[in-house]
Amino acid sequence: MKSLFNLSFRYKIPLWGGVLIITATLAVSTALIVQSYDDLRSDLVSSSASLGRTLAKTLFSAMIQEEVWQAFAIIRAPLHEQSDDNLVQPEMILALDQHERVFVSSHPKSVPMLTDIRRIDDEFARLAEMIVAKPGPDAPIIDLAGARRFYAAVPVAEEGARLGTLVIVYSKEVFLPRFRAGAWRGAGIGLLVLTVLLPINWYWGQRTAAPLIALASSAGDVARGALLAPPPDIYAYDDELGRLFEAFGVMVKSLHEKTLLEEEMIRSERLAAIGRLSAGIAHEINNPLGGMLVALANFKRRYEDDERAGKTVAILERGLTQIRDTVSAMLVDAKVKGRDFAPHDLEDIRLLLSGEAHQEAVEIDIECGLTEPVALPATLVRQILLNLLLNAVHASPASTKVNCSVQFVEGQLRIKTTNAGNAIAAGLMDHLFEPFVSGNEEGHGLGLWVTYQIVTQLGGQISAESRDGLTQFRVMLPVGESNA
Amino acid sequence: MKLTRILGVFAALLAFSAAQADDRLTPVRIGLTPTFPHDQYRPLEKWRLYMEHKLHRPVEFIRRDRYIETMDLLRLKKLDFAWICDYPYVHFRKQVKLLAVPVHNGRPTYQSYLIVPAGDKTTKSILDLKDKVFAYTDPYSNTGYLTPRFELQQAGEDPARYFRKTFFGWSHRRVLESVATGLADGGAISSHVWDTLSIGKPELTRATRVAAKSADYGFAPFVARVSVGEEEFRAMQKLLLEMTADEEGRALLKELNLDGFIVGDTRLYERTERLIKAVGEK
Numbered sequence: 001m002k003s004l005f006n007l008s009f010r011y012k013i014p015l016w017g018g019v020l021i022i023t024a025t026l027a028v029s030t031a032l033i034v035q036s037y038d039d040l041r042s043d044l045v046s047s048s049a050s051l052g053r054t055l056a057k058t059l060f061s062a063m064i065q066e067e068v069w070q071a072f073a074i075i076r077a078p079l080h081e082q083s084d085d086n087l088v089q090p091e092m093i094l095a096l097d098q099h100e101r102v103f104v105s106s107h108p109k110s111v112p113m114l115t116d117i118r119r120i121d122d123e124f125a126r127l128a129e130m131i132v133a134k135p136g137p138d139a140p141i142i143d144l145a146g147a148r149r150f151y152a153a154v155p156v157a158e159e160g161a162r163l164g165t166l167v168i169v170y171s172k173e174v175f176l177p178r179f180r181a182g183a184w185r186g187a188g189i190g191l192l193v194l195t196v197l198l199p200i201n202w203y204w205g206q207r208t209a210a211p212l213i214a215l216a217s218s219a220g221d222v223a224r225g226a227l228l229a230p231p232p233d234i235y236a237y238d239d240e241l242g243r244l245f246e247a248f249g250v251m252v253k254s255l256h257e258k259t260l261l262e263e264e265m266i267r268s269e270r271l272a273a274i275g276r277l278s279a280g281i282a283h284e285i286n287n288p289l290g291g292m293l294v295a296l297a298n299f300k301r302r303y304e305d306d307e308r309a310g311k312t313v314a315i316l317e318r319g320l321t322q323i324r325d326t327v328s329a330m331l332v333d334a335k336v337k338g339r340d341f342a343p344h345d346l347e348d349i350r351l352l353l354s355g356e357a358h359q360e361a362v363e364i365d366i367e368c369g370l371t372e373p374v375a376l377p378a379t380l381v382r383q384i385l386l387n388l389l390l391n392a393v394h395a396s397p398a399s400t401k402v403n404c405s406v407q408f409v410e411g412q413l414r415i416k417t418t419n420a421g422n423a424i425a426a427g428l429m430d431h432l433f434e435p436f437v438s439g440n441e442e443g444h445g446l447g448l449w450v451t452y453q454i455v456t457q458l459g460g461q462i463s464a465e466s467r468d469g470l471t472q473f474r475v476m477l478p479v480g481e482s483n484a
Numbered sequence: 485m486k487l488t489r490i491l492g493v494f495a496a497l498l499a500f501s502a503a504q505a506d507d508r509l510t511p512v513r514i515g516l517t518p519t520f521p522h523d524q525y526r527p528l529e530k531w532r533l534y535m536e537h538k539l540h541r542p543v544e545f546i547r548r549d550r551y552i553e554t555m556d557l558l559r560l561k562k563l564d565f566a567w568i569c570d571y572p573y574v575h576f577r578k579q580v581k582l583l584a585v586p587v588h589n590g591r592p593t594y595q596s597y598l599i600v601p602a603g604d605k606t607t608k609s610i611l612d613l614k615d616k617v618f619a620y621t622d623p624y625s626n627t628g629y630l631t632p633r634f635e636l637q638q639a640g641e642d643p644a645r646y647f648r649k650t651f652f653g654w655s656h657r658r659v660l661e662s663v664a665t666g667l668a669d670g671g672a673i674s675s676h677v678w679d680t681l682s683i684g685k686p687e688l689t690r691a692t693r694v695a696a697k698s699a700d701y702g703f704a705p706f707v708a709r710v711s712v713g714e715e716e717f718r719a720m721q722k723l724l725l726e727m728t729a730d731e732e733g734r735a736l737l738k739e740l741n742l743d744g745f746i747v748g749d750t751r752l753y754e755r756t757e758r759l760i761k762a763v764g765e766k
Contacts, residue, residue: 068651069619069658072667109601109666113617113649 009212014205021197029190036182040175044088044150048168051078051090052154056166059095059156063103063163068113071095071104075166079106088178091149091171095156097164100128117167123147131165148172211235215248227256263430268456271433275332275453278435282327289324296320329446330435332453341381341413342373346406349385356390361398364389369407374479376413380454381477385415387447388473392419395471408479412460415475423466432464451475511542512720515554515566518622518655519704520740521680522547522567527739534732538723549654551624555579558709565712565720569704570756571626577750580707583717584724585748588676592746593700595675596627599663599692607670607695610635616669618647619662622654625674626756631698632672634763657681657688664691674704680741701759702752706745721747 007015055074062071075093092110095103096117105111117124126144131153142151150170155162211234218230229249235242296317303309346368357364385404392402400420407414424432431437433452436445455462460477512535516522528545535543546563548554551572557563559579566580573580585592600607607613610632621628633643651668653659656677662668675697682689706724708717724745727733737744 066651068667069653069662072662072665104667107666108668112669113667 009209010206013209014202017201017205018198021201022194025190025193025197028193029186032186032189033183036186037179040088040179040182044170044175047088048090048150048152048170049154052152052166052168055093055168056154056156059166060158060163063095063097063156068104072106072108075104075106088170088175090168091174092169094167094169095164096131096167098162100131100165103164123149123151127151127153127167131167150175211241211245215245218248218252222252222255227252227259229253267430267433271452271456274434275456278330279332282331285323285327286331289320289327293317293320293324329450332450332457338377338379340373341376341378343368343370345378345382346370346385349382349389352386353389353393357393357402360393360396362393362396363401364393365401365403367403367405369405369409374408374413376458376477376479380458381413384451384454384475387451388415388417388475391447392417392471392473395419395421397421411479413475413477413479415477416472418470418472420469421471423469424464424471429464429466433462509542511544512539512565512716513544513546513563515557515563515568516545516547517551517554517566517568517704518549518657519551519567519569519625519674519677521657521677521684523655523657524684527736531736531740534736535723539719549622551622555624558707561709561711563709564716565706565708567704567706569622569625569627570702570753571630571760572624573705573707574753574756574760575624579710581710581712581717582705582748582750583708583721584706584745585752586676586703586706586740586745587743588679588703588741590743591700592703592748592752594627594703595700596631596672596698597675597678597694598632598670598672598696598698599660599678600670600695601663601666602691602693604669604693604695609696610670610672611639611641612695613670614641614646615648617667618650619653619659619668619671620650621656621659621671621673622652625656626701626759627674627698628656628659628672630756630759630763631701634759635698637763660688660692664688670695676703676741683741699755701756702748705748705753 005012055078058074059071061067062074075095078090079093090106093106094111094117095105097103100117102111102113102115102117104113105115111117111120118128123144126147127142130142142153144151149172152168152170154166154168156164156166214230214234218228221228229252230245232245232249235245296313300310300313300317303313346366350364350366353364385406389402389404392404396402396419403416403418405414405416428437433448435449437448452462455475455477458477459480460475462473462475465472465474514535516528522528532543532545546554546557548557551569554563554566554568555572555576558566558576565583568580573582588594598607598610600613618632620632623629636643636646651662653662653671656673659668659671659673660678660681663671678689678694708720725747727737728744
């Protein structure tokens, strides 16, 4: 039984609907059949009662005068009509005398005159008992249990004095086919209703179940981690289900956003931790480094003549300088004061990159949306642009184009660079802004790290995206007070 | 004086013409009994019109099922003529005059047929029907009542107790139907009615079988009320006798299954009279 309830709505709804329809149709058909039986019976009762009363009245004078032929003609009259209408024809009519003997019968060959009806058969014997026991005033239909015939017994009487009894006999064999015809009609109507309603029910069930199934499968997907809302056109109505779909969509969307936000937070926290760590180390290295370089300079000046010492010092100096360069590259200080970033800075950058671009056979197209300087440190913005564009130029295949647009919109400076070429690998994307992570083998992997540090220190955001063969970086920097 | 005589003659003329007119307008009343199939309306209506045409007078047919009723109407002068059975004719001879006797199969006689249902193959005479249901025609019928009772009496049976039940059908045709439907196990009817219906309603006669035939009796006669005027009597007699003379009359006779009418003789009915006396009824 439980497995029945575990069925999919796809089957459950049409099944329950089908059960309901069949039950209802059966009930209606049964009612029709019962009704037709009742109708037939009441037809029989009323027609036999009126026939019985009419015949009994006319029979009285014939019987009291012993006019056999006249009585015969009276009881034969209703049987002569060839009726194809709804009236049930009596099988036989008998006029009985006071002792339940046949005064005259409509079928004298089978039931001759003077026959005691008790001798005809068991049914008539029981009928005779009923007539003797209760010579009632009216003509109720007598339906003897197990009998093959219905009987209507009407007293032939005047003012309560009974001269005899009129018995109208109806064959059940005539009655039953008519009842059966009515029953078939009822059943036929039921079948017709079923053939119309069941397919409609099936279709409706499928239609109702389909969005539920879609929703359930979507919910299953979400539970497994795929944050996908069902397509909005799957159920376009504004009822409870429609609202459920809408709420589900909203829920999935907010879950998605939350996940993204969490990932972003983890990334920024990681980057911030790395930044703090690297900045701390850099500071710690920088302090003695400065002293060491000063000491080396003094040493060089004092021992200018010593060639061998000079070589050693030079080696030391180059090494220490390389360390300082690396460390200073990691030490991003956004608090540098300087002039504001101006449109001509873009021209400088184009110029600075032209050599590299030429070498890589890549064209650089810079779209400048600025008309006047923006209140951001020119040095840092220039560094951001240089880093991003250099990366783009190096990532671009030959004979392609690198696009860059710089716009000032809603108090933000928006930088966007686009280049063709291989997409950033999905694994790399999560660690893109970490130090010593590089997409190619040439770079040291600090460019994007530095850019990220500058952007975050300026209170901005940076994002990268690889799609349809294009890689795009977007930077948004809030513009504050003038630096000048 | 002369004027009074003229007036007298004039008055007499007026009275005469009034009487003439009255006579012309008074219908001839003819009683019909079930001695022949008197309930067939269409051919009888043709016969009536034929009579009106020949007599130049209106003719009324008065149909009664029971012979005694027709006899009463004759006695009460409500009928002028009637076609009755030979038994009432003989029995009420003083009240009627023989007008004409029908001729069937060339003879002015008919018989009583004992009929049984066609399914009854064994019955050969009325003596085989003891304790059965028997249908008589009319207590004043010869062929339908007197003859079978006479035969029982001749055989030493008591007609009143011989059958289990008897009833009157009040017409030969109904007796035939009673036997055909099985209501009665046997019945006695006029040979002429059986022969006529065997042509018109063969399905009825086929359902029965003639088990025995009686001796010949004078055919059920056409009679006149004793008080009918000579002229009227002659006119009516002439009409019946001359029916064979014209086409229409012959056609009507054919429908009545008769050859014609003859004047007849009371001697034709001597056997009937003997029968009445033998049975000793009335």
